[in-house]
Amino acid sequence: MNVMPSGEETQTHCPYCALQCGMTLTRHAAEWQVRGRDFPTNRGGLCRKGWSSAELLSSPDRLTTPLIRRTANDELSPASWPEAIDFVASSLGTLIDGYGANSLGVFGGGGLTNEKAYMLGKFARLVLRTKNIDYNGRFCMASAAVANQKVFGIDRGLPFPVSDIPNAEVVFLAGANPAETMPPLMQYFDEQRQRGGRLIVSDPRRTPTAEAASLHLQLTPGTDVALANGLLHLAIREKLVAPAFIRERTRDFELARRSAAAYWPDRVERITGVPAGDLLAAARLLGTAKTAMVLSARGAEQQSHGVDNVIALTNLVLALGHAGKPHSGYGCLTGQGNGQGGREHGLKADQLPGYRKLTKAADRQHVAAVWGVEPDELPPPGLPAVELFAALGVRGGVRGLWIMGANPVISAPNAGKLEARLARLDLLVVCDPFLSETARLADVVFPVAQWAEEEGTLTNLEGRVLRRERAQPPPEGVRTDLEVMKLVADALGRGRHIEDRPSAAFEELRRASAGGVADYAGVSYERIRRDEGVFWPCPSEEGADTPRLFLERFATADGRARFFAVEQQDPADVPDETYPFYLTTGRLLAHYQSGNQTRRVAELAKAAPDSFVEIHPDTAASHGVSDGELVSVATRRGRVTCRARLTRTIRLDTLFMPFHYAGDGRANTLTHESVDPVSKIPAFKVSAARLERVSADPSPS
Numbered sequence: 127m128n129v130m131p132s133g134e135e136t137q138t139h140c141p142y143c144a145l146q147c148g149m150t151l152t153r154h155a156a157e158w159q160v161r162g163r164d165f166p167t168n169r170g171g172l173c174r175k176g177w178s179s180a181e182l183l184s185s186p187d188r189l190t191t192p193l194i195r196r197t198a199n200d201e202l203s204p205a206s207w208p209e210a211i212d213f214v215a216s217s218l219g220t221l222i223d224g225y226g227a228n229s230l231g232v233f234g235g236g237g238l239t240n241e242k243a244y245m246l247g248k249f250a251r252l253v254l255r256t257k258n259i260d261y262n263g264r265f266c267m268a269s270a271a272v273a274n275q276k277v278f279g280i281d282r283g284l285p286f287p288v289s290d291i292p293n294a295e296v297v298f299l300a301g302a303n304p305a306e307t308m309p310p311l312m313q314y315f316d317e318q319r320q321r322g323g324r325l326i327v328s329d330p331r332r333t334p335t336a337e338a339a340s341l342h343l344q345l346t347p348g349t350d351v352a353l354a355n356g357l358l359h360l361a362i363r364e365k366l367v368a369p370a371f372i373r374e375r376t377r378d379f380e381l382a383r384r385s386a387a388a389y390w391p392d393r394v395e396r397i398t399g400v401p402a403g404d405l406l407a408a409a410r411l412l413g414t415a416k417t418a419m420v421l422s423a424r425g426a427e428q429q430s431h432g433v434d435n436v437i438a439l440t441n442l443v444l445a446l447g448h449a450g451k452p453h454s455g456y457g458c459l460t461g462q463g464n465g466q467g468g469r470e471h472g473l474k475a476d477q478l479p480g481y482r483k484l485t486k487a488a489d490r491q492h493v494a495a496v497w498g499v500e501p502d503e504l505p506p507p508g509l510p511a512v513e514l515f516a517a518l519g520v521r522g523g524v525r526g527l528w529i530m531g532a533n534p535v536i537s538a539p540n541a542g543k544l545e546a547r548l549a550r551l552d553l554l555v556v557c558d559p560f561l562s563e564t565a566r567l568a569d570v571v572f573p574v575a576q577w578a579e580e581e582g583t584l585t586n587l588e589g590r591v592l593r594r595e596r597a598q599p600p601p602e603g604v605r606t607d608l609e610v611m612k613l614v615a616d617a618l619g620r621g622r623h624i625e626d627r628p629s630a631a632f633e634e635l636r637r638a639s640a641g642g643v644a645d646y647a648g649v650s651y652e653r654i655r656r657d658e659g660v661f662w663p664c665p666s667e668e669g670a671d672t673p674r675l676f677l678e679r680f681a682t683a684d685g686r687a688r689f690f691a692v693e694q695q696d697p698a699d700v701p702d703e704t705y706p707f708y709l710t711t712g713r714l715l716a717h718y719q720s721g722n723q724t725r726r727v728a729e730l731a732k733a734a735p736d737s738f739v740e741i742h743p744d745t746a747a748s749h750g751v752s753d754g755e756l757v758s759v760a761t762r763r764g765r766v767t768c769r770a771r772l773t774r775t776i777r778l779d780t781l782f783m784p785f786h787y788a789g790d791g792r793a794n795t796l797t798h799e800s801v802d803p804v805s806k807i808p809a810f811k812v813s814a815a816r817l818e819r820v821s822a823d824p825s826p827s
């Protein structure tokens with residue numbers, strides 16, 4: 127292996143979340159030093175996940191040889207690359223011959239680089255020839271993506287750089303907890319408040335972010351539409367809306383006005399639990415500010431009416447005239463490192479690169495021409511993630527699944543059921559640097575490179591395309607995801623469709639995206655290096671990129687943003703006498719997503735070793751539960767056992783569990799598969815649950 131000389135620096139980015147903090151990796155003998163880099167998103171700051179990320183590069187858990195389960199009853203055991211590739215290619219061929227190409231499915235990850243996301247979409251559609259590809263970004267900001275398209279005509283997480291945040295007089299964070307999920311971002315909110323700005327947070331938990339806010343709206347889980355409609359109702363009543371903006375830059379205000387009319391403060395207080403006085407204070411703060419931003423995250427989005435929740439927020443933003451002008455607007459704080467780029471370049475069931483649509487003839491024609499095939503050779507849209515998982519192993523469904531960069535056994539809803547479905551498959555292939563909980567169930571595991579061992583681009587929460595540099599080659603025996611796709615495509619006789627060099631894949635992506643909504647034609651590796659990232663759309667190398675959207679017009683056909691009617695509806699899983707609590711799930715400061723990486727980092731594992739459930743002390747007392755005691759949390763899907771963590775920061779009627787953990791404390795054993803009808807996002811944030819003491823509990827360790 128070629129190892130970088132000691133002391134040499136690599137300017138790159140963190141392997142984890144969508145803030146994509148800039149970092150410098152320096153090798154000192156066998157050790158890596160991580161320093162925060164002065165990049166626009168983090169200005170030198172990193173969270174503890176970023177600081178400790180280099181430990182992954184020398185993890186003893188690293189896979190360095192393919193693993194095969196040679197018969198159903200065998201354990202996974204080491205295999206050579208030729209044997210593993212032959213095994214997979216012949217198994218895929220058998221399934222295609224026996225059951226058709228749509229008997230295969232592909233599930234990607236929101237951490238894959240743009241190059242890999244693009245090539246995985248092409249691998250599914252041209253090499254495997256299946257329509258069934260989706261990705262775990264479906265679990266994240268899919269509701270905001272749909273709402274953004276409907277309201278503004280384009281889906282880019284933030285329409286402005288994060289450096290605009292301090293200039294907003296008021297910021298409303300709806301279901302967002304960046305103090306724990308992306309701590310370096312908090313410096314912008316801190317600066318905003320230091321300049322006299324106000325921060326409003328809606329969250330059923332008094333999180334560290336809510337603690338820092340001027341106003342915390344501690345709503346009942348699943349009542350986001352009522353809250354936002356109530357704020358709009360008050361804004362109209364108090365004459366805080368912006369008639370000129372509504373008239374000149376929007377359409378259909380009457381729809382939103384009519385739906386907000388029934389959300390008078392007393393009623394909204396009854397639905398949401400937020401005092402009417404706080405509602406009025408929030409409406410006045412937002413309505414009297416000259417500039418304001420409303421930013422949503424998973425709290426508002428991961429619900430069975432997640433799209434409505436976001437649209438209720440955009441109705442409010444538009445009515446107050448806080449869009450299409452500097453330092454104002456609605457945005458989504460994307461979670462996964464490349465959640466944005468993944469959906470732009472073909473990982474989503476219905477999308478082609480450049481945010482093109484599989485259902486549009488002109489879009490199919492453009493991409494087919496770049497790919498050197500006839501448009502008819504491109505499959506139609508496939509199944510979104512939860513439906514794809516429901517089709518595993520059923521008659522006429524998916525019999526072979528290829529997973530790259532995802533660990534759904536931890537991160538998918540109703541994960542116990544998913545495990546059973548994965549076991550029914552004829553073939554499960556997993557590409558991962560580590561033996562994740564999902565990889566343990568596979569028939570073949572390909573050991574692949576991780577972030578600092580290959581180059582590639584990602585698109586962060588701002589829509590800024592940035593570049594990760596390679597700090598060292600992968601260990602002996604490890605291939606990159608692109609190389610694995612190429613080897614399997616070659617074995618299937620379709621290798622011409624796959625590029626295994628990131629630079630070549632990116633050049634092709636640029637051509638495929640040219641003229642599309644997410645146009646990367648003008649983005650080059652050189653330009654990204656020179657300009658510290660490039661904001662899409664960027665149609666030409668000579669022309670400017672687009673840090674700020676909508677200043678002149680919105681991206682709809684007529685340039686106007688849209689209002690919609692939205693009504694509060696019950697969540698899909700409503701508490702009742704048997705399951706009286708709202709269970710909500712989320713992330714911790716120490717861990718990222720399924721924890722497949724961060725649970726292997728000693729400092730992080732020590733900081734947050736085990737699953738737990740947050741319970742209000744009064745609720746705990748009524749159940750005879752003490753702090754640190756083992757408790758059982760049950761839903762209609764199953765039951766988990768974990769320690770009780772008593773805190774007054776949570777509502778009396780709500781329980782919270784982090785979703786990073788495997789085994790007895792796996793939160794997604796409890797969640798359900800109901801999805802938003804449009805975005806198909808699972809409703810992770812609201813499950814009806816029961817709390818019980820566990821008898822004969824050993825003392826807390």
Ligand code: SF4
Nearest residue numbers: 140143146147173176
């Ligand atoms: S996890 Fe996110 S916030 Fe933390 S260092 Fe990495 S990119 Fe930055």
